[in-house]
Amino acid sequence: MAQDYPYEERPRRRGRKVLITLVVLLLVLAGLLVVADRVAAGVAERAIADQVRQEVAKQDAQSAPPEVEVGGFPFLTQVLDGRYERISIVLRNVQGSVQGDAVSVPRLDVDARDVRASLDTIRSGQGEVVAETVNGTGTISYDSLAKLLDRPGLRLAEQNGRLAVTAPVDILGQRLTVTGTADITVGKEGQVSLRFNDLDAEGLPNVPLARTLLSNYAKGISVDVPLPDLPFQLTVREVRPLPEGLAVTADARDVPINSAG
Known part of the structure; x- marks a missing residue:
């Protein structure tokens, strides 16, 4: 019986080799599919980025070249279906002009969900890329906002979660430093309003005229902030003071995120 062992082991070894070969081939094939999937996604991202650039230009705004990432995997099945889980867009150094005043948004992050785009649209760049929901988050720099208020020496910053102001003011012949905070409200149409109702100044003369001044x-300095029209029909819903600036949250539904050809 001992002489039969070598003959029984040979088929087993051949079987293991075949199995290993199949596994390797499957892994190689899977790798090639992943590479092809990512290459196709890259082509789509560049095409969408070009169309987003045109959309931003339509709003009389400027920005660095858009950064686009198509989410969801696999990408190719989304292409065939004409629907994409998520498209993320980053716009840097966004600048617009409102009433002659420049408004700076260092970064605008746009997250488009449930995006509809035909294969022909992705390939040719002609047609609409429509998102069911679009959410945008950006930051308005305090320097840019201070320029809009147009008061020499005025500085804005975040303090305990509120928008704080510090400014030199001449009152009754005295140079005083005014400090206080603002109430921030967002109107139905997305208009942002700043109301400085709680200002004080150390050394303020205790007379009615000083308080009136x-x-x-x-x-x-209580103003309606002239925000530029945001791309993708985004409407401002919330504004929060952060250390780096006013954080703006906006959204929209059923809107094109490109310029239709």
Whole structure:
């Protein structure tokens, strides 16, 4: 019986070799499919980035070249279906002009979900890329906002979760430093309003006229912020002071994220 062992082991060894070969081939094939999938996604991302650039230009705005990432895997099945789980767009150094005043948004992140785009649209760049929901988050720099208020020496910053102001003011012949915070509201149409209702100044003369002058200064810097039209029909829903600036949250539904050809 001992002499039969070598003959029984040979088929087993051949079987293992065949199995290993099949596994290797499957892994290679899977790798090639992943590579092809990512290459196709890259082509689509570049095509969408070019169309987003045109959309931004339509709003009389400027930005660095858009950065686009198509989410979801595999990508090719999404192409065939004409629907994409998510398209993320990053716009840097966004600048627009409103009433002659420049508004700076260092970074605008746009997250488009449930995006519809035909294969022909992706390939040719002609047609609409429509997103069911679009959410945008950006930051308005405090320097840019201070320029809009147009008060020499005025500085804005975040303080305990609120928008704080510091500014030199001449009141009754005295140079005082005014400090305080603002209430921020967002209107139905996405209009952002700043109201400085809580200002004070150390050393303020204890006379009604001094208090009236301080109140007038507060009214002078209480403004409706002239935000530029955001791309993709985004409407502002919330504004929060952060250390780096005013964080703006906006959204929209059923909108094109490209310029239709």
